Amino acid sequence: MHAVPLQESLRAKLNLKNSAGLLVVHVEPDGPADQAGFLLGDVLLELEGKPVTDTREVQDALRSTKVGSTVQAGVVRAGTVITIRIKLTARP
Numbered sequence: 743m744h745a746v747p748l749q750e751s752l753r754a755k756l757n758l759k760n761s762a763g764l765l766v767v768h769v770e771p772d773g774p775a776d777q778a779g780f781l782l783g784d785v786l787l788e789l790e791g792k793p794v795t796d797t798r799e800v801q802d803a804l805r806s807t808k809v810g811s812t813v814q815a816g817v818v819r820a821g822t823v824i825t826i827r828i829k830l831t832a833r834p
Contacts, residue, residue, distance in 0.1 A: 743764035743765060743766055743767065743786060743797055743800070744764065744765045744767055745762055745763075745764055745765075745795055745796055745797075746762060746763060746764070746765045746785065747761060747762050748760060748761060748762060748763055748785070748818075752818070752821070755821070756818065756821075756822075756823050758787065758818075758823070759793070760787050760788070760793050760795070762795045763785040763786055763787045763794075763795065763818065764785065764786040764794060764795070764796070764797065764800065765783070765784075765785055766780055766781065766782055766783065766784040766785070766786065767782065768782070769781070769782060773831075774828050774829060774830055774831050775828065777829070778815075778826050778827060778828040778829070779826055780817070780826060781819065783819075784817045784818070784819050785817065785818040785819075786800070786815055786816075786817055787816040787817065787818060787823070788815065788816040789803045789804070789813055789814070789815055789816075790803065790813055790814055791814070791816075804830065807830055808830070809830050809831060809832045810829070810830065810831075811829075811830050812827050812828065812829050812830070813827070813828045813830060814826070814827055814828075815827075815828055
């Protein structure tokens with residue numbers, strides 16, 4: 743993921759408070775993000791309702807969550823905000 747600024751027009755259209763998000767540039771085949779339905783080009787805005795603007799915040803949020811738990815992610819896809827549920831698995 744790469745941090746990206748959110749255009750003011752998109753923020754206004756979608757009523758977003760975030761000024762930035764994380765652009766998904768790679769999805770590990772058969773990994774939790776792939777199984778949850780993440781697509782290249784999605785922009786991750788939040789995990790469990792908390793804004794994420796860098797990968798450290800994502801790692802911190804996931805590190806404090808148990809394997810097997812489901813995490814809600816707020817995502818912008820094709821100009822719409824959607825919610826994706828991610829079931830966490832152990833890292834190899």
